[in-house]
Amino acid sequence: xxxxxxxxxxxxxxxxxxxxxxxxxxxxxxxxxxxxxxxxxxxxxxxxxxxxxxxxxxxxxxxxxxxxxxxxxxxxxxxxxxxxxxxxxxxxxxxxxxxxxxxxxxxxxxxxxxxxxxxxxxxxxxxxxxxxxxxxxxxxxxxxxxxxxxxxxxxxxxxxxxxxxxxxxxxxxxxxxxxxxxxxxxxxxxxxxxxxxxxxxxxxxxxxxxxxxxxxxxxxxxxxxxxxxxxxxxxxxxxxxxxxxxxxxxxxxxxxxxxxxxxxxxxxxxxxxxxxxxxxxxxxxxxxxxxxxxxxxxxxxxxxxxxxxxxxxxxxxxxxxxxxxxxxxxxxx
Amino acid sequence: xxxxxxxxxxxxxxxxxxxxxxxxxxxxxxxxxxxxxxxxxxxxxxxxxxxxxxxxxxxxxxxxxxxxxxxxxxxxxxxxxxxxxxxxxxxxxxxxxxxxxxxxxxxxxxxxxxxxxxxxxxxxxxxxxxxxxxxxxxxxxxxxxxxxxxxxxxxxxxxxxxxxxxxxxxxxxxxxxxxxxxxxxxxxxxxxxxxxxxxxxxxxxxxxxxxxxxxxxxxxxxxxxxxxxxxxxxxxxxxxxxxxxxxxxxxxxxxxxxxxxxxxxxxxxxxxxxxxxxxxxxxxxxxxxxxxxxxxxxxxxxxxxxxxxxxxx
Amino acid sequence: xxxxxxxxxxxxxxxxxxxxxxxxxxxxxxxxxxxxxxxxxxxxxxxxxxxxxxxxxxxxxxxxxxxxxxxxxxxxxxxxxxxxxxxxxxxxxxxxxxxxxxxxxxxxxxxxxxxxxxxxxxxxxxxxxxxxxxxxxxxxxxxxxxxxxxxxxxxxxxxxxxxxxxxxxxxxxxxxxxxxxxxxxxxxxxxxxxxxxxxxxxxxxxxxxxxxxxxxxxxxxxxxxxxxxxxxxxxxxxxxxxxxxxxxxxxxxxxxxxxxxxxxxxxxxxxxxxxxxxxx
Numbered sequence: 001x002x003x004x005x006x007x008x009x010x011x012x013x014x015x016x017x018x019x020x021x022x023x024x025x026x027x028x029x030x031x032x033x034x035x036x037x038x039x040x041x042x043x044x045x046x047x048x049x050x051x052x053x054x055x056x057x058x059x060x061x062x063x064x065x066x067x068x069x070x071x072x073x074x075x076x077x078x079x080x081x082x083x084x085x086x087x088x089x090x091x092x093x094x095x096x097x098x099x100x101x102x103x104x105x106x107x108x109x110x111x112x113x114x115x116x117x118x119x120x121x122x123x124x125x126x127x128x129x130x131x132x133x134x135x136x137x138x139x140x141x142x143x144x145x146x147x148x149x150x151x152x153x154x155x156x157x158x159x160x161x162x163x164x165x166x167x168x169x170x171x172x173x174x175x176x177x178x179x180x181x182x183x184x185x186x187x188x189x190x191x192x193x194x195x196x197x198x199x200x201x202x203x204x205x206x207x208x209x210x211x212x213x214x215x216x217x218x219x220x221x222x223x224x225x226x227x228x229x230x231x232x233x234x235x236x237x238x239x240x241x242x243x244x245x246x247x248x249x250x251x252x253x254x255x256x257x258x259x260x261x262x263x264x265x266x267x268x269x270x271x272x273x274x275x276x277x278x279x280x281x282x283x284x285x286x287x288x289x290x291x292x293x294x295x296x297x298x299x300x301x302x303x304x305x306x307x308x309x310x311x312x313x314x315x316x317x318x319x320x321x322x323x324x325x326x327x328x329x330x331x332x333x
Numbered sequence: 334x335x336x337x338x339x340x341x342x343x344x345x346x347x348x349x350x351x352x353x354x355x356x357x358x359x360x361x362x363x364x365x366x367x368x369x370x371x372x373x374x375x376x377x378x379x380x381x382x383x384x385x386x387x388x389x390x391x392x393x394x395x396x397x398x399x400x401x402x403x404x405x406x407x408x409x410x411x412x413x414x415x416x417x418x419x420x421x422x423x424x425x426x427x428x429x430x431x432x433x434x435x436x437x438x439x440x441x442x443x444x445x446x447x448x449x450x451x452x453x454x455x456x457x458x459x460x461x462x463x464x465x466x467x468x469x470x471x472x473x474x475x476x477x478x479x480x481x482x483x484x485x486x487x488x489x490x491x492x493x494x495x496x497x498x499x500x501x502x503x504x505x506x507x508x509x510x511x512x513x514x515x516x517x518x519x520x521x522x523x524x525x526x527x528x529x530x531x532x533x534x535x536x537x538x539x540x541x542x543x544x545x546x547x548x549x550x551x552x553x554x555x556x557x558x559x560x561x562x563x564x565x566x567x568x569x570x571x572x573x574x575x576x577x578x579x580x581x582x583x584x585x586x587x588x589x590x591x592x593x594x595x596x597x598x599x600x601x602x603x604x605x606x607x608x609x610x611x612x613x614x615x616x617x618x619x620x621x622x623x624x625x626x627x628x629x630x631x632x633x634x635x636x637x638x639x640x641x642x643x644x645x646x
Numbered sequence: 647x648x649x650x651x652x653x654x655x656x657x658x659x660x661x662x663x664x665x666x667x668x669x670x671x672x673x674x675x676x677x678x679x680x681x682x683x684x685x686x687x688x689x690x691x692x693x694x695x696x697x698x699x700x701x702x703x704x705x706x707x708x709x710x711x712x713x714x715x716x717x718x719x720x721x722x723x724x725x726x727x728x729x730x731x732x733x734x735x736x737x738x739x740x741x742x743x744x745x746x747x748x749x750x751x752x753x754x755x756x757x758x759x760x761x762x763x764x765x766x767x768x769x770x771x772x773x774x775x776x777x778x779x780x781x782x783x784x785x786x787x788x789x790x791x792x793x794x795x796x797x798x799x800x801x802x803x804x805x806x807x808x809x810x811x812x813x814x815x816x817x818x819x820x821x822x823x824x825x826x827x828x829x830x831x832x833x834x835x836x837x838x839x840x841x842x843x844x845x846x847x848x849x850x851x852x853x854x855x856x857x858x859x860x861x862x863x864x865x866x867x868x869x870x871x872x873x874x875x876x877x878x879x880x881x882x883x884x885x886x887x888x889x890x891x892x893x894x895x896x897x898x899x900x901x902x903x904x905x906x907x908x909x910x911x912x913x914x915x916x917x918x919x920x921x922x923x924x925x926x
Contacts, residue, residue, distance in 0.1 A: 016760055024772065031776035151907030152900055153853045155860060159875070159896055163884045174885065232432045235385050236446045236496075237418030246445075250436050262763055269767035273857050277879070291775060291862050299775050303768035310765050326480045327435060 005322065013315045018078075020307040024300045025077050029070075086301035091293040097301035100286065105305065107177060108282030111198060112271045115205035116264075122206075123213025124256055128249055130214065131221035143214060150211030154270035158204035158277040165200060172200045175279035201278045205271055216259055220252040227251075254325045261317040264310050272306070336363050337400070338504045338536035339384060339422075344397035346379050346388065346560075353379045353392070355560040361504070361536050366527065368547040368568070369540045370583065371557035377540045381506050383407075385424060386414040402503065420450050423497035425507040425526065428490045428514045433481035439467075440477035443496045450500055466495040469532065470525045487518035491525055498529045505530055506538045523550060544583040548572045553630075556580045562624075566631030576633040654912045661908025664901055671898075672718030683712035684869050695890050702890035704874075705881045713869050714894045720782055720870040721899075724855045727786040729848035732793020736847070737840055739794065740801025741828050745809055755802070758795040766792040770854060774863035785864055789854045796850070797843030804839055808832050842913040849906040856899065871895040 080087070086097040129135045130143055149157065166174035177197045178190065224230065225248060233247040275284025283302050290298040322328045339361040346354040354376045361367040369377045382388050384399050386406055398405050401422060406414065426432040434442055443463050448454060454462075464474045470491040481489055490510060497505055507526060511519040527550070530537040541547050547554055548568045555565040556579065564577040575581045624632045682688060685708065689698075692705040701710035743754040770788060779785045808814065809832065817827045858864050859872030862880075866873055874895040878884065883891040 016764060019760065020764070020768070023769065027772055027776050148904060148907075151903045153857070153903070155857060156896055156899055156903075159884070159892060163887075163889065163892060167885045167887060168889075228426065228432050229434045231387065232424065232426055232493075233434065234387060235418055235424040235426075236449065237415045237420065238445060238449045239415070242445065242449070246437070247434055251434070254436075265763050265765040268765040269857070272765075272767055273860060276860060287771065288861055291771070296775065300772060303772050306765050306768040310763070314763055325436060327482050 005328075006319065009315060009318045012318075013311050016311045017308060020304055020311075021078060021081050022074075024304055025074060028296065028300075081304075086304065087297040089295055089298045091290075091295040091298070097298050100298060101283065101301055101305055104282050104286045107280060108271065108275065108284065109309070111201055111205075111275070111280065111282060112268060114198075115202045115271065116209070116260075116267055118202070119206045119209040120213055120260055123210040124217045124253070126210075127214035127217025128221050128244075128252065130218045131225065132244055132248075143211075143218075146207075146211035147215050148211070149207055150209065150215070152208060153273075154205050154208045155273040155277055157208045158201065158274045161200050161204050162277055173197050174200075177281060198280075201274050201280050204274050204277075205267075208270070209267065212263075213256070217252065217256050220255055221248055224248050224252045254321075257317065257321065257324065261314050264313050264317075268306060268310050337361065338363050338365075338402065339538065340398075340400040341380065341384075342398045342400070344380070344383065344399065345395040346376070346383055346397075347393060347395050349391040352395075353560050354383075356397075357557075357560070357562055359555055359562060359565060361538055362553075363503075363536055364534055365553060366530065366537045366539065366551045368551035368554035369538065369557060370542065370544045370547050370554060372542055374559070375557040376560040377557055378508055381424070381508050381538070381540060384506060385418060385422065386411075416450070419446055419497075419502065420500045421502055422504040422506060423500070423502040425490070425493050425497050425505060425510050427509040428486060428512050428522070431481070432493060433489060435481055437480075438477070439479055439481070439484075439492050443477075443492075443499055446496060447499055462499075466499055467492070469498070469529060470495045471521070485518075486514050487522055490514065490522045494522070494525050494529055498533055501533055502535060503533075504536045504538070505533075506540070508540045509542070510539065511541075544571075544580070556583065561634065563634045564632065565624075566627070570628065570631040574627065574631070576627050576631075580633075657908045658912035661905045661910075661912065664905030665909065668718065668898065668902055668905065669722070672715065672722060675715035676719050679712045679715045681712065681716055683709035684716055692886075692888065694888075701894055702888070704877065704883070704888075704891050706877075710890055710894060713874055714871070714898060717869040717871045717874055717895065718898055720868055721852060721855070721872065721902075724782050724786045724789070724870065725848040725852040727783065728790040728793050728851035728855070729844055731787065731790035732847040732851065733797050733840060733844040735790075736794035736797030736843060737801050737833075737836070740798040741805050741832065741836075743798065744802040744805025745824070745828060745832070747806075751802075754798065758798050761792060761795040762799070766854060767857060770858055771861065771863065774858050779858075779863060779865050781865055782868055782870060785855055785858065786851070789851045789858070792854065793847040793851050797840070797847060800839050800843055801836060804836055805832060808835055838913065842910060845906055845910040845913065849903060849910070852899075852902065871899055 084098055086101070088094045089097050089100055092100065126142065130140055162174055166172045173196065175197075178193050229251075230243070230247055233243045238247075272282075272284035272287065274280070275282045276288045279285055283306065287299065287302050289295075290302060337360045341357055341359050344354050344357040345352065357376070357380065359367075369380065371377045379388070379392070382392070383394060384401070384406065386409070388394065394407055397407075399407055401417070404417075406417070409417070433439075437445075440460070440463050443466065444454075444459060447459065447462070460477075463477055467474060467476055472488065472491050472495065476484065476488065476492065481492075484492065494510075505526075510526060511522050514522060526537070526539075539547060539551060544554075544556065548571060551568050553565070553567050554571055556563050556571070556577065558579050564571060564575070564580045571580060572584070575584055624634055627633050686706045689703045689707045689709050691703065691707050693699060693703045695702040695710075699709050699711065701714065703709055704713070739754050739758070743751045770792070773788050773791070774785070777784070777788065779788065814827060814831055817831050822830075855864065855870075856872035856875065859870070859876050860879065862876060864870070864872055864876065866876075875892060878888070878892040878895075
């Protein structure tokens with residue numbers, strides 16, 4: 001892997017993070033109306049105390065530095081971001097946004113990583129098998145229904161699953177990650193409870209995503225099968241399993257992984273909405289509450305963290321890629 | 334155990350409904366260099382694929398036999414076929430193809446052919462063996478650790494030749510081994526190929542479209558057109574005395590310095606051995622062609638009637 | 647190739663049939679069914695389907711059938727509007743990027759790549775939260791922001807190959823201006839790709855729009871499928887087993903996405919099959 005390659009990827013990550021930060025900086029200033037006034041109105045409407053309003057307004061002004069020249073505000077803002085200071089939550093004032101997000105982030109990452117990994121791995125393997133000669137014909141009937149499911153966004157599947165399996169048949173819990181009244185602890189019982197609660201959200205994501213990976217991998221394996229080095233591999237009299245794994249699969253998986261990197265943003269967005277449906281205490285549910293409470297700093301914090309997380313994940317995948325494909329970093333020279 | 338490395342008997346191959354080989358028969362002797370010349374679509378690559386048992390649907394053998402050392406490869410099971418590949422007959426692919434796996438190092442690709450047929454090998458012994466193979470085709474030992482995209486076209490072809498000789502096959506089939514290579518590189522690749530074959534004491538079948546080039550390389554040669562053998566004989570015979578109009582057209586298609594007539598349409602051969610009237614090979618009957626003797630070992634087809642004729646010089 | 651010719655034709659036919667049926671349902675239904683029944687309090691609260699209300703009512707007394715019938719064309723409108731804007735912008739940018747190359751190409755390509763890889767929801771949420779989506783049209787415009795990159799990429803790739811072709815060289819030699827070449831020579835050859843990217847853009851736009859509405863960021867005054875779902879979610883229709891509330895809009899949406907998917911899969915061999923088309 002060349003230094004130039006790493007540099008380019010790092011620059012790309014920095015660019016995306018900077019763009020997201022600047023976007024978050026600009027939008028409140030360009031938006032019509034005064035967000036602070038809207039929040040105060042909301043708090044008053046909900047019968048909350050307006051006593052702390054002075055602090056809230058002051059903090060908001062400080063966070064956004066609305067009294068100072070724009071350039072200075074911008075630099076302060078970027079500096080704060082570098083310290084992971086996303087400002088205080090407006091509704092849970094003065095709790096820092098980062099702290100609130102920190103509580104929800106692990107749940108989201110857990111759900112996202114697990115579901116995506118399962119969907120990708122299972123989908124890719126199944127897709128490869130669909131394209132290989134040796135696969136029995138009846139297995140191919142799996143393809144159309146799973147692909148049809150892939151046409152539907154995650155949250156629709158989530159709505160169906162939660163209504164039928166959770167509320168309707170009561171097989172699975174419908175919300176949260178631990179049973180009501182249970183005291184979470186680092187033990188097997190809690191782990192099992194969490195898994196039980198995470199199953200439906202994860203299933204929504206896995207079922208809706210797997211078809212896409214299957215179809216993609218199948219097409220890739222089909223194209224690799226037609227390629228010249230496959231013919232030579234067979235002419236060499238290599239055992240069929242080796243031809244399939246090391247010659248066909250190993251080459252077909254490369255664009256599939258690229259596809260994963262490109263899809264991460266979409267997957268993250270989908271997972272967030274699934275959390276909303278299941279009241280799963282991750283970033284999604286937090287976002288919903290933040291929107292309902294007009295907690296603008298929290299909204300911006302969550303969205304920034306989302307962009308950052310996805311950007312980092314893609315960055316890691318990009319760095320992993322030359323290890324799998326020896327042609328890549330060489331070409332970047 | 335015959336002294337014939339490869340024999341094709343009345344081979345008919347079709348891709349779906351389209352015939353690709355219409356009754357091809359020939360034999361390759363031990364230690365001989367045999368050429369198959371023809372344009373694209375004449376069926377020459379199909380012969381190679383059929384001999385290796387690599388014809389995939391929609392390609393299928395309609396009729397005929399292919400004997401490798403007396404064994405009919407068309408009747409073998411997939412597993413038996415797999416075992417004899419590379420060990421009994423090896424393949425050097427077209428130079429323009431990406432025949433090497435892009436994600437494996439050169440040594441890994443040579444190694445897996447060896448391991449597939451000889452079982453697990455000791456690390457150092459294997460490395461030495463691969464180095465020897467590469468050295469025999471004039472490649473440095475450092476090439477072993479390289480990836481295919483790091484090598485030039487000529488080097489990749491030589492890797493393929495080294496790989497093909499790894500298991501000491503009795504027969505090597507080279508399908509257009511020099512197409513898309515620079516002329517100078519072509520020569521060195523061809524030399525490596527011929528040298529390797531001689532070292533092994535094996536037979537070599539070279540498939541190509543440049544008849545004049547092939548004629549300089551081979552002992553015997555056959556010319557194919559539209560799935561049929563139109564002429565077969567020693568290189569000298571075909572070069573000095575091309576009888577079939579198509580053969581002559583192929584030879585004359587190479588502009589010779591000083592030759593004012595660069596391209597000519599196929600000539601009728603008034604003194605053709607087949608007698609009767611020659612139409613210059615313009616007609617093509619779906620039926621068959623008869624092979625006639627021009628001289629011992631030199632046969633030519635007349636495309637009016639065909640009777641099965643095994644050609645073994 | 648993912649599906650053979652016969653299946654492709656069947657998929658295309660099935661998809662178009664579903665889409666036409668939905669279109670008919672929405673447009674004709676909206677004319678036939680009384681819009682007044684979608685007003686709050688116009689009927690009994692939270693009733694299961696009955697003779698008077700074939701799809702029941704929601705907890706605010708709105709007739710579900712009327713709601714769904716009037717919501718469908720609204721959602722379709724959002725998709726078509728956002729899809730049209732996205733495809734228009736994407737096609738133009740793709741053409742410019744592929745034809746002129748150089749720094750313009752690098753810029754457009756980088757922006758498109760970033761737009762494709764970041765989580766669209768993050769940006770859309772911020773925009774929708776601060777800009778107050780008062781009407782469906784505003785929602786459509788916001789959502790269109792992420793509808794163009796995928797199409798731009800596909801169009802750019804095709805433009806790159808087309809510009810090398812002989813008929814373009816011929817046009818240049820005969821003195822045609824760049825704009826003329828782009829519109830009269832290159833664009834007509836891109837029509838299949840434009841159509842394919844439009845289908846994808848519409849699908850992705852509706853996914854994003856409904857997603858935003860589920861978060862409460864869509865207009866709540868006009869009936870749309872996302873708005874019905876949002877109300878259903880907010881008023882706990884899911885937990886109360888009021889399947890007639892969340893079921894019909896979900897069904898319509900599923901049919902819509904499946905229909906669009908079938909059509910786009912059938913057109914798949916001419917558009918890039920690797921890029922995912924949904925944005926959220």
